[in-house]
Amino acid sequence: xxxxxxxxxxLVMGMTNKKSLKCEQHMGHRAMYWxxxxxxxxxxxxxxxxxxxxxxNESVPSRFSPECPNSSLLNLHLHxxxxxxxxLYLCASSQxxxxxxxxxxxxxxxxxxx
Amino acid sequence: xxxxxxxxxxMFVQEKEAVTLDCTYDTSDPSYGLFWYKQPSSGEMIFxxxxxxxxxxxxxxxxxxxxxxxxxKSANLVISASQLGDSAMYFCAMREPTTSGTYKYIxxxxxxxxxxx
Numbered sequence: 001x002x003x004x005x006x007x008x009x010x011l012v013m014g015m016t017n018k019k020s021l022k023c024e025q026h027m028g029h030r031a032m033y034w035x036x037x038x039x040x041x042x043x044x045x046x047x048x049x050x051x052x053x054x055x056x057n058e059s060v061p062s063r064f065s066p067e068c069p070n071s072s073l074l075n076l077h078l079h080x081x082x083x084x085x086x087x088l089y090l091c092a093s094s095q096x097x098x099x100x101x102x103x104x105x106x107x108x109x110x111x112x113x114x
Numbered sequence: 115x116x117x118x119x120x121x122x123x124x125m126f127v128q129e130k131e132a133v134t135l136d137c138t139y140d141t142s143d144p145s146y147g148l149f150w151y152k153q154p155s156s157g158e159m160i161f162x163x164x165x166x167x168x169x170x171x172x173x174x175x176x177x178x179x180x181x182x183x184x185x186x187k188s189a190n191l192v193i194s195a196s197q198l199g200d201s202a203m204y205f206c207a208m209r210e211p212t213t214s215g216t217y218k219y220i221x222x223x224x225x226x227x228x229x230x231x
Contacts, residue, residue, distance in 0.1 A: 031216060031217065033218070033219070041223075042205055042221035042222060042223055042224055043159070043205075043221055045218050045219070045220075048212075048214075048216055048218055050214075050215070050216040055212075055214045055215070055216040056212060056214055056216065056218060088157050090157075090159060092159070092219070094209075094217070094219075096216060096217070098147075099143070099145045099146050099147045099166070099167070099209055099211070099217070100147040100164065100166040100209070101147070101209065101217070102147075102149055102161050102164050103149070103161070103207075103209075103219050104161060105151075105158060105159035105160075105161075106158070107156070107157060107158040108157040108158060108159075110157065
């Protein structure tokens with residue numbers, strides 16, 4: 001099973017809403033990632049969790065709050081977003097050790113902030 | 115500084131022909147991994163193939179092969195016998211160690227491939 005599952009696939013939210021994006025993998029990977037991708041651009045790293053601990057925060061605004069409840073789950077809590085936060089949000093997982101491990105991505109959540 | 119460079123914003127190829135997508139990289143680490151991903155319009159990132167820096171042979175995976183030239187720091191993707199379903203955005207990526215002890219993936223700007231019938 002090389003599947004990373006993201007829910008929901010689409011999300012429309014107002015600037016005052018609170019919502020959460022969810023990501024799940026059952027490959028035993030100990031590294032999980034959130035990427036943000038704007039149209040026609042490459043994915044940009046937001047957060048990395050390693051062994052359920054936040055390892056990297058790429059200076060992401062605090063309106064994005066990641067959470068890793070266990071080794072299989074990764075959440076991204078959203079609050080008071082801006083229209084410019086509209087993007088495709090991709091979750092990924094990989095082995096944590098070694099330079100050669102490939103990342104497996106979910107299908108993404110297309111977020112629209114209105 | 116850009117560490118992964120893809121100089122072809124868009125490419126066209128005739129169905130059943132082969133096509134090469136270019137990727138150059140920059141790193142001072144002796145141990146690194148290079149990856150290619152396909153992203154159809156649906157948005158999912160599909161892992162295609164990878165090359166390790168110490169691998170002696172070029173990686174192959176079905177119709178995909180990687181032309182790895184370490185001295186030139188290039189890792190070009192070759193797709194043989196193109197199919198209409200190959201039309202997508204293709205990203206070259208590198209797995210890079212970080213100061214926190216973990217790894218992250220950095221991506222090139224991508225090449226949009228269109229296969230013509």
